[in-house]
Amino acid sequence: MASLLYRLGRLSFRRRRYFALLWVVLLGACAFAAVNAPEAEDEGFTVPGTESQRAFDLLDERFPGGNSEGADARIVFAAPDGRKVTAGDTRAAVERVVDEVGAGSQVREALSPFEDDAVSEDGSTAYSTVTYDAPGEKLTEDTKKALMDAVEDGRDAGMTVEVGGSAVDAGPEFGGVTELIGIGVAALVLFLTFRALVAAGLPLVTALVGLGAGICAIMALGLPTTTITLALMLGLAVGIDYALFIVSRYRAERAEGHPAEEAVGRAVGTAGSAVVFAGATVVIALAGLSVAGVPMLTEMGLAAAGTVVIGVLVALTLLPALLGFFPQAVLPRAHRAARQPTAAAKEAAGANETTGAKETTGAKETTGAKEAAGSRWARFVIRRPLASLLLSVVGLGVVAVPALDLQLSLPGDEAQPTSTTQRRAYDALADGFGPGFNGPLTVAIDAKKADDPKAAVAQATKTLKATDGVVDVSPPLFNKAGDTAMVSAVPSTGPSATATKNLVKTLRAEADRVEADAGASMLVTSQTAMNIDVSNKVTAALVPYLAVVVGLAVLLLMIVFRSVLVPLKAALGFLLSVAAAFGVIVAVFQWGWLADLLGVAQTGPVMSMMPIFLIGVVFGLAMDYEVFLVTRIREAYVHGERPAQAVVTGFRHSARVVVAAAVIMIAVFAGFIGMTDSMIKMMGLGLAAAVFFDAFIVRMTLVPAVLALLGRTAWWLPRWLGKVLPDVDVEGEKLTRRLGADPGPPARTTPREESVNA
Structure with a gap:
């Protein structure tokens, strides 16, 4: 893998004009296809396999034209x-x-x-x-x-x-002022990380190219517009992060004295390998959302996964090409000012970056004032591994406590801000007609097999009226054939109330008795019943989803790290992060903590698709940080360093960049908190909180503590398993050995480099 990407990086550098032109053409083609694509058909919200969907399908069949899509x-x-x-x-x-x-x-x-x-x-x-x-x-x-x-x-x-009603519902939101602020924060973090405008700008440019191509491809394929929001979130965040890691590694290789083309090849071969596997974990997690069996969730996951794939390809090909145009401008000022990179310049570059000169086997890392903050933090944690581990676990556990009260539902107009006419209409109807009026239940009565359809429908209607919790039942509306009727039952409680969920369960239980007595089947549906079915379906899918996605990702990490315990530790750390994120969501959206500050108009149950959605997305992002951080630790370990020293070296090389990547991702996600749509607001807060917990507590504290406690055992892999798993050399050990023995063809330099290095 590393050798293949090394050659790809050098090829992109040498043929930079062709690769840059290729991406311009691809972006233009995607934009042209998107503009000329037929408008995506809104097929509505469907949940196959549920009673609500069967009832909707029955009504469409028996009442042709009556259930209009207008x-x-x-x-x-x-x-x-x-x-x-x-x-x-x-x-x-x-x-x-x-x-x-x-x-x-x-x-x-x-x-x-x-x-x-x-x-x-x-x-x-x-x-x-x-x-x-x-x-x-x-x-x-x-x-x-x-x-x-x-x-x-x-x-x-x-x-x-x-x-x-749907006639006044706003369309999906794709951006806002707060999202622009998030991008501005990302630009500031990049500049503070690199201290060079070009180095800060390249990740933004490549991320926007990848995002533009991904969004245009979604539109060209005719996918619903609801899929764009998640693709926008992840495409921008991971696009910046992936480019950030490669640019950082390129600067480190230049600080080692390598010419630009060789540095690009090494950066893509090492950091690019981590990008490939990090992107693969995100794609697995997103594509795995299809396990839930909810078409809208599947479409969102696949669209976002495609955008991430494009982001990876951009980072591996367009970014090296752009580095070819600006081989010197991305470097620290001290390096650019020197005619030859002196030892002092190298040391300054290493202190500036977190990715300083590589240590040789057995070399001691210098300590003192110039030691990188990442190294100092790693030393602090590995000197107190047990205390750091316990504090991390207990702290995340406390934050996760509110998640024990998690309640699920799909939000309606009750979740809209009180400033909207939709919310005021909802409240006025609840005041005038009762809370259940906003969530009536539609009961489809199929009497086709009954001897007397009208008598069977009358008996079913009588059963509905006698059920506790039903305050009003409409007269039955028959189809033209007279064998099917539609009845509306108004609950005494609101759409998201627990009592309404119990009522739906009770009515469905009574359907068997109605069929036995009257020969008519009774199906309960409506938007309220559909929301309940979605919650049940998603909850039932959580265990198989975790088994499939986490299992595949752990296997992938075993291939990357050649270890059994490191992937398991990564998965357990993720569970802590996501539990804490759910604690934040429940505290804000159910309990109302900081609700006014964050613009939450109405507290209530959490969106029913949020658990599986958050688990999928956060798992992919958590593995990103695991791959980027632990890959550098393993790289130091396989090059001969002791386990504890390898942790320090890995943090010196990558801690600052991982922190910058996390801050960027948090800024991008937090930008969506300012939007009015409650679902998008919840997604933004949940993802921002999860990235914070995972990057700063799990990966930066729990990971070094566990590795320090395990020592060499952390990298244990049974011999038989080592023979079965492919050795992809993600840390570039084989590449380094090969380049040491055979430096390959001389790197070509640009006229600008020749003038600087003459």
Whole structure:
């Protein structure tokens, strides 16, 4: 692996114009394909294998055209205090609003609340249901404006008028001011790490190229726009990090005195090998999201995995080419100023970088004021390994305590900020009609095999009315054949309440009795029931997902590190990180800690897909830091250093860069916390917290403590397993030996280098 990437790096350097042109052409082709690709079809949210989905499919089959995919809006009217919406002037104002909306384009039907029995018992609240001919993303701006203009006219009449539904839902968010701030923080961290503008800029440029190609490819393939958010998060974060490691290694090789082309080859051969395997763990974790069996989650995982693959390819080919254009500008100022890299310049470069001159076997690392902070921290931990280990584990365990109260659901309008009309409409309906009105249950009654379909439906409806927790049941709506009916049952509790989940479970349990007595099958569905089914399905998939993804990743790390205990330690450290991240999510989004500061509008259950999503993404990112950090430790160990000294050397070479990479990733993820969508906000906070815990506590503290306690045992591998596992030489030992014996063809220098080194 290292030798192959070494040759690829040198080839990219020598043929830099061709490689740069190739990526420009690829990016342009992806952009052209994205612009000309047909618009992605919104197939809706489906969860195969659940009762909710079977009920939806049955209703689509038996009520053709009745379950339209068009957008809907629900206009909620609340009369002024002390008045009723049925009063003469207020009623007239309501009807004017409904007529105005109904006259708009793309409107199929606008129902008056007075004709649709949509007035609360006390007469204070009413609602009008509006259906459209087109789905929400295809409604024109004129159509949406007409709806909001009618709402404003109702408000001018003295009523409180709010509107919710898919017709007014905002599309997916792809960025914002806070995300731009995150990118700005990443640029600042890169500059402080490298102290050179070009060195700081190259990772940003390559990350944006890879991200642009990935996003355009997603659009060109016609994947839903919901897949872009995760690809945007990960593509930007890992793209910067992967380039950061290779640029850092290139500067270290130049500090050793290697010419630019040779330094590029060595950097891609060593740091590039770590990038390949780190990217592979991320791809495994993301592709493994398909285990859950939720199509939307599968699409998000595969789209993000593809973007990560592109990011790896960019780091291995475009970055070496760009280094060929700027071989000197990426170096520290002291190195650029010298006509020949003197020993003092090398020492300064090593102190600046964390990746200083490599130690020879048995050499002692200098201590004192100029010793890198990473080395000092490693020495501190390995002198107190047991205390460091216990403090890390106990600290993460305390932060993880709130995760024991984790509750899952899919958020609706109740999670929107109170400043939105959707949230105010939700609250008005709950006040006027009861909390369960926002989450009615749809019951599909299949009486096709019953002797008397109408009698069977009547008996099923009677059972629904007699069930505790149901406050209202609509008259059954039959299909044209008269063998299937649809009934709406309103719970007494809200959509995300535990009592509502228990009610759905009770109704499904009674379906067997209805079928036995009346010969009709009864299926419970609706968005509320679908949310419950998703939670159950994702929870059931967690164990097989962990088995598949963690098992494959541990096997991959065994190949990388030639060790049994190091991969197991990496997996256990990840579990601590993700548990602590869940503790943060529960504390903020369920318990309300710092909710106002972070802009959380409503506390409540955590998004049901968050556990498997966070586990998958964080596992891949955690293994990134494991590979980058421990690879340098193993490199020192296989070159003859004692285990404890190898830890110190590895930290001297990589600690600062790993910290910079973690800060960059945290900044990118934290940028998404500022968005209004509660799901994206939760994803941003969870990922930022998980990276913080994993990078700064697990990898920077727990890892050196465990390696110090294990000593040489950490690198133990059974002989029979060593023969089975391929030796990919990720630390570049064979490459180093080969280059030492055969330096290969002389490296070509650019005119700029010749003038500097003359």
